[in-house]
Amino acid sequence: MTAPRIPTFVIGGYLGAGKTTFINALLTGGMTNVAVVVNDFGDVNIDASLIAQTHADTIELTNGCVCCAIGGSLADTLFTLLDRQTVPSTIIIEASGVADPASVAAYTHISGLSPAGTVVFVDASEFAENHQNQLIRSTLERQVRGAHLLAFTKTDIASAQHIADAQTIVTSLAPDTATVTAPADVLAFLVEAKPSALIKPDTGSHDSFFSRTHHFPKAPSREELVTFLSELPRSVVRAKGIVELSDGSCVLVQQTGHHRALSAIDATPTGIVLISSE
């Protein structure tokens, strides 16, 4: 009983709330040795170059991550993960879009796992309207109440009114639960792996993580960008964004702890979002 227990998170939220998008980013965004348990591979879209091996119900990535589909039961999937020769350092369970994440989180107590918290995604553009739908209202409410951290998504496309309405409902359902708006903030929680902070959210304090966006005053060269990233204080747990370089090309920056990836991308520059734990 003394073997280290694997911190295990649950990701919940209704259909379209952004769980899979988040998991896709997570699997390819620099974390290593993470196991993700999903209901099905249907929407998980992993770049072929990152796939080391594919089996009927697991996909192993070259970065050491593994993605498992729940075949028989969630308990069996977790037991099988624990039986692997190299156990993952973190497990993330994606609850289905209609699941009560609290009942899924109940599985994180099994021998070998350590409950690390439940993150529920809330689609800011749809939540208030969905909440009017009697068919799914109780499902949504149960999901929000089951969260240790609520992450609003699609705030970029939602109207101000939609966001305000969603926040009002969510606050009335779970007044003491921390909320964030950037997926990167959720990642920061997982990277930091501060399970206790999630399990016992400190009294209403929503600012244990800060994010800011850094814009370069003038397009940096690749070398200047790398220097900038290398010199970030240790408290910055995550850096992500699209930066235009001095030669006119754009790169996607993804840095987590010591892992850094710069990849060419054809997209509009966003600046770099920096997540800091202090």
Place this chain on the structure above:
Amino acid sequence: MASKNSTSTNDVIYTARLIRTANPSRPTGSAIAVRDGKVLCVGTLDECKAWGITNVDTRFQNKILTAGFVEAHSHVMAGMFHFIPYVGWFPRMMPNGVVVPGVKSTEELAERVREVASRTPLGESVIVAGFDPIYLKTERLSRHHLDAATTEHPVFVFHASGHLATINSFALQKYDIGPGHPAPGVGFDDSGEPNGELREPAAMALSKDEFRALGRIIFEKDTLIQYGSSMRNAGITTATDLGATIHLNDEGFNLASTVTSSEDFPVRVVAASRVIGSVNDMQDAVERIRLAQGKSHNKLHLPIVKMVLDGSIQGFTAVIQWPGYITGEDHGLFLLPPEQVVDYLRPFHNAGIGIHCHCNGSTTSQVFIDAIEQLLRETPWLDHRHTVTHAQLITQAQMRKARNLGMCANFFVNHVFYWGDQHRDITVGPDRAHGMNPCGSADRMGLPYSFHTDAPVTPPGHLHTMWCAVNRRTATGEVLGENEKISVDRAFHAATIDAAYQLHMDHLVGSLEVGKYADMTVLDDDPYTVDPMTIRDINVWGTVLGGIPYERPVQTS
């Protein structure tokens, strides 16, 4: 009359006290001729002999032969009681034909556990299943009762509901479950010590080795063999494994195909995969089902798939319409997002694969029926026979609409007996409880229906479902739903040809009609003429499958 006298040695005529064919054109007979495993003729002995057969087998001379019973919703897991001692309230027949008496108190349970432990090596798990405390008047089961049975084995008592297990102190220590254990579902007594209760599978999984052992049994070859035996004992000749999880991969399909094709295996299996959870992409599932259909044989069929939309009424996880449950907290749980249901179903509908959808609640019945309506607007299919299975709280309007759309219902009518009192008093209240599993209404409005046992949830056997549908008695003897009673004749058809119809199997099984499989249930008495309150007590001799008799082992203890 010209006859084809090219008889083979396998040709046989069985005579009987009476044959009930479930073929309305020729409902009864006294002899049946079988050639190549198929019905050659049903009628009088002379009519059968017109085919030139001289091999007359009179072993059923004093028996009733009926069209073989068709079970449209059970699970291979029903074979588990061959491996895991049964400790339920009601006496129950095991796959080997032995009837195990019911457990009527926690002390009796402890005695059974002690007996199992006495032949289990020290330290190894003792697992028993089917414990049903809702009927017990004695003290609630706790670890202390089990400690009285053994302190040297982990004990795991799996309750009949499937939602609860009770373990002993040895097991609590083994898994480090002490006061203040944070897992939801761990039960504590007044002094804060764990009482041994583990509620819901997540908590049961804390008792890891025992929980895994239980899970493994479901997928073992021997479980399928014992499932076949259980069905034969109950007189079932076609059994649906509704929610199979193994048939859509090579290993699982080959296992099922090999086991069922053995001449010793006494039942035809309809393998209805619960596709969600076993296959990721629904179109992929369609292709796999088509491949499997191409490789299946006369004792393994894959005409339908299974979907699940909600939980159970007694677990308060069925999704039900206003005004909801009468007591208890509504935990109504969709297993698929309601607006996505139609997308999950579409590939199967479009491929001509029947869909049986688990809907216990009225909300989920509505979602399913609406989804089928949309699919029919998109892609007409006049003969789909999509089926609401369980359909326990289906409303009158839903039934009319389902009928209009060409759908079927498969009622869990055994609930009237096993949990009817609880539904009246605790879950949905008296009004809706009387209308649960509304066979009478379905009959009046012409909605095709069958009933099922959901074995192992209730014991397999259509004499019991017929008894429930005809008498509507609860476990305490009350009539629940006088106006939903149906005739024995309608009940017999629901248990045979109408079940085959909703499985797309009525051209092969479900009635004794020329050219169909010679599948029969062999009974000691005639359900049509016995006191209706004794239908469930009629002795089942066994079955005839494809003309071959399969006798139930005679009880030896």
